[in-house]
Amino acid sequence: MITIKFNSLFVYSEEYNLSFHKQFTKRVNIISGRNTSGKSTIIQSFLYTLGINDVKSKLQEILDLQPVFRLDFTLTNKGHSDNYIIVRDDSAVYLKKNTDKTEVFYGVSSNNGRERAKFKEYIGNMFDFNMYVEQKGSYSDAPLEAFYLPYYVSQSVGWVYLQSSFSNFNFYKNFRQDYLDYYLGISTKWDRRELIELQKKRSDILVESKFLEKQKSNPSLELAKNVDEAFGAEAQNYVNGYIELYGNLQKHKRELIKDCNQLAIYENHLKIVRKTKSNIKSQKFDGVDSCPACLQTLNYSLERIYEYHQKKNDNLSVESHLKDTLKKMQSSINSHRMNIEEIEEKINSRYEILKTIEHMNIDYSTWIDFKAETRLYSHLQENLTQNNLELKKLEGKLKSFDDETVSILRKNKENTFRKIFKIKLSELDVKPLDEARHLDVYSINSFPYQGVELHSTMLAYHLSFNQIILQNQNIHRLPLLLDGILKEDIDPKSLVKIFKFLNANLPQDTQSFITISDYRVGKYELDEEEGNLVKRFSVEDIKNDYFEGDADIIYVSKDEGKRAFLSQPLNKNSEMYLNTLNIISI
Numbered sequence: 159m160i161t162i163k164f165n166s167l168f169v170y171s172e173e174y175n176l177s178f179h180k181q182f183t184k185r186v187n188i189i190s191g192r193n194t195s196g197k198s199t200i201i202q203s204f205l206y207t208l209g210i211n212d213v214k215s216k217l218q219e220i221l222d223l224q225p226v227f228r229l230d231f232t233l234t235n236k237g238h239s240d241n242y243i244i245v246r247d248d249s250a251v252y253l254k255k256n257t258d259k260t261e262v263f264y265g266v267s268s269n270n271g272r273e274r275a276k277f278k279e280y281i282g283n284m285f286d287f288n289m290y291v292e293q294k295g296s297y298s299d300a301p302l303e304a305f306y307l308p309y310y311v312s313q314s315v316g317w318v319y320l321q322s323s324f325s326n327f328n329f330y331k332n333f334r335q336d337y338l339d340y341y342l343g344i345s346t347k348w349d350r351r352e353l354i355e356l357q358k359k360r361s362d363i364l365v366e367s368k369f370l371e372k373q374k375s376n377p378s379l380e381l382a383k384n385v386d387e388a389f390g391a392e393a394q395n396y397v398n399g400y401i402e403l404y405g406n407l408q409k410h411k412r413e414l415i416k417d418c419n420q421l422a423i424y425e426n427h428l429k430i431v432r433k434t435k436s437n438i439k440s441q442k443f444d445g446v447d448s449c450p451a452c453l454q455t456l457n458y459s460l461e462r463i464y465e466y467h468q469k470k471n472d473n474l475s476v477e478s479h480l481k482d483t484l485k486k487m488q489s490s491i492n493s494h495r496m497n498i499e500e501i502e503e504k505i506n507s508r509y510e511i512l513k514t515i516e517h518m519n520i521d522y523s524t525w526i527d528f529k530a531e532t533r534l535y536s537h538l539q540e541n542l543t544q545n546n547l548e549l550k551k552l553e554g555k556l557k558s559f560d561d562e563t564v565s566i567l568r569k570n571k572e573n574t575f576r577k578i579f580k581i582k583l584s585e586l587d588v589k590p591l592d593e594a595r596h597l598d599v600y601s602i603n604s605f606p607y608q609g610v611e612l613h614s615t616m617l618a619y620h621l622s623f624n625q626i627i628l629q630n631q632n633i634h635r636l637p638l639l640l641d642g643i644l645k646e647d648i649d650p651k652s653l654v655k656i657f658k659f660l661n662a663n664l665p666q667d668t669q670s671f672i673t674i675s676d677y678r679v680g681k682y683e684l685d686e687e688e689g690n691l692v693k694r695f696s697v698e699d700i701k702n703d704y705f706e707g708d709a710d711i712i713y714v715s716k717d718e719g720k721r722a723f724l725s726q727p728l729n730k731n732s733e734m735y736l737n738t739l740n741i742i743s744i
């Protein structure tokens with residue numbers, strides 16, 4: 159089983175000279191601060207840095223400051239641990255393992271781009287994440303959001319709707335079933351990869367059958383028709399089409415080589431600019447500092463100080479321009495590669511036959527040979543018909559196997575979940591649920607509660623699901639992110655139950671991050687049921703009374719003001735900043 163531990167989060171904005179830096183050493187991390195101070199921003203920063211774009215809209219106010227995000231974490235697999243650093247600078251992600259070379263992915267902001275696909279594949283291999291979802295009649299890799307879905311409860315909808323902390327899963331057919339099967343470890347003698355191959359084979363046969371029905375689009379038949387017309391204008395046009403495609407192919411290959419060379423130049427330029435920026439930032443105004451480019455001692459005057467700041471601003475401007483250029487160059491490279499693949503595919507499919515006649519002396523006997531091509535059509539179609547019948551038999555066998563075996567496995571998991579869920583509901587004094595649609599994990603859509611009771615039920619569900627998937631040794635385990643754990647207006651008695659429940663049920667094998675509003679000083683509020691005053695909890699009380707020494711409080715800021723996430727001066731974290739610059743200056 160693969161687990162990760164978050165070690166620290168560092169976010170900075172060079173343009174506004176602001177930063178945020180926190181380290182995480184405990185199993186339970188209580189993120190505290192006033193409302194709108196940035197508690198949820200910390201949770202969303204974890205996700206955004208890991209490449210999850212679904213939270214971008216929630217981070218827009220921070221993203222307007224053009225920040226760079228850095229997450230340090232430790233990955234443990236079968237007792238062996240590796241240290242990772244992942245840095246996200248807008249659409250670029252830099253990932254460094256131990257002392258290895260930094261891996262770079264440009265253009266991950268687009269969910270459908272080629273760089274995004276490469277990054278998702280890298281993350282999938284790192285965490286052995288191989289979930290598949292069904293879309294448009296076939297299975298494909300699950301979106302990256304599904305990688306963190308069971309470990310994240312969003313403040314906005316996660317305490318009301320299941321599997322909804324990230325959006326857009328409703329575009330996938332039977333997503334909930336595939337999601338539950340994957341995390342609960344439902345498997346049979348055939349797996350998702352076999353099913354994908356089956357779907358691909360079926361799709362290939364259908365495409366080929368459709369292709370054969372359109373005889374004019376068959377390359378050999380079309381060429382035979384043109385040859386039959388005494389090598390007239392139509393035959394020449396057919397060959398000219400091949401020449402045009404081949405010319406375009408060579409053009410894109412030349413442009414690809416040119417762009418790859420330019421990309422290497424710009425990457426080297428960016429590395430120099432960043433190192434220069436680091437040296438400029440380290441300069442002092444005491445008259446004994448040396449030039450960043452040579453050993454000359456610099457004497458500073460008001461004019462020189464003005465020049466220093468002007469060069470610093472120019473350096474930032476050049477860096478910004480280079481990052482934009484790198485993004486465009488990578489996009490251009492990906493575009494050329496896609497065009498090359500498309501043209502090569504067209505040549506291989508539509509003009510493959512030309513390879514066999516390129517040096518052929520076409521005469522009457524050759525024309526007879528082309529005539530014979532048409533006779534192959536009927537024989538090929540007979541074979542395809544037989545393949546379709548065979549495929550239907552195979553699909554029937556898989557369907558029958560699924561009904562008998564998978565249903566039993568799912569039922570067993572439902573029974574296990576139901577037992578765990580009922581115990582946790584009882585611990586929170588929630589009114590017992592009796593109907594299967596509220597207890598069977600594959601059937602649950604919603605719960606018949608509202609307010610505090612709904613909040614407690616959702617909490618019991620999330621921690622029950624976290625507990626049952628721990629039994630699956632083939633999945634990854636990530637820190638549990640519970641955003642807005644006390645979102646509802648919860649009475650003091652219910653608060654006590656919830657804190658006791660959290661202490662007893664938060665996972666032991668991974669970290670937990672929970673966000674709680676900061677009261678700092680306990681307040682007294684009227685308990686309407688008892689008719690007396692009850693002291694409202696402070697965050698320090700919660701930590702000391704319910705989590706003993708296994709918890710830490712992460713204050714968004716020492717300042718009690720709103721929107722305090724990026725409130726530290728950047729020079730306060732200069733060592734972390736310079737180290738991050740070194741990582742991304744590859």
